[in-house]
Amino acid sequence: MVPLEKPYQRGWKRYFILRADIAFSVRAEFYTALLAKINTVEYHHDKTFKRKKRRKGRYGYEIKKQSLRELTPYLWESSNLDLTEQEKACFSQVEMYNVKTRQQEIRYVFTEPWRYRLKIAPNMVTHKKLLDTDLVRELDLIDNHIKRNNLDGRIHLLTNGRKYNFWRYYRALAKYSMVKKIPKYRSKEAYLELDF
Structure with missing residues (x-):
């Protein structure tokens, strides 16, 4: 300051x-x-x-x-x-x-x-607050480049990995919900035959 x-x-x-x-x-x-x-x-x-x-x-x-x-x-x-x-x-x-x-x-x-x-x-x-004007100018240039070339999505992909896949999440839920659908009177062998 x-x-x-x-x-x-x-x-x-x-x-x-x-x-x-x-x-x-x-x-x-x-x-x-x-x-x-x-x-x-x-x-x-x-x-x-x-x-x-x-x-x-x-x-x-x-x-x-x-x-x-x-x-x-x-x-x-x-x-x-x-x-x-x-x-x-x-x-x-x-x-x-x-x-x-x-x-x-x-x-x-x-x-x-x-x-x-x-x-x-x-x-x-x-x-x-003491600001470094050269540093602020460079940061503005970088922000303008990202906005002008629509690079927000690419940066998000590189930093956070793949986009969140909702379908994969629901498929995983369906996989585990099959266990609930098996009736209680089914034998152990029939349960092991199921392919998850």
Whole structure:
């Protein structure tokens, strides 16, 4: 990453910070360290952070909700977050229904979210990725050559082997389904005479 000569703003970002009264309390350092582990950042093109929502045939706008990070059992037990026993005491175990997997899942939720408040700040771009222009130009030439000469299928054949043959798959299923059609009273010799 290379620093830019002229940084520019690209939308807005929203994240949690300590409330003013807790920032001057005795346990300010503890809650600051915990916030670094459970903070979430959202980006939006508009400062209002509103999204479209359809209501009774019309489109309205609602403010996007943002909450602190909910920990999975894997993160709870792993050493990536490095939660201390005091920090773990600030969480409660909650069972939630996941709509995608259609199963009950366990999550660990922070019990005192009122200690933090949301802050909206401009999202300033100060660094950019250094690109090798010659390399990018060569990659573009290769992509154009592949598209122009329709070589996608040939590359797929060379990298992934033959195309998937559905008929071979169904023939294999038919081969094994013959075993099911043999009646129970047939003798062992008659079974061995069958040619699969």
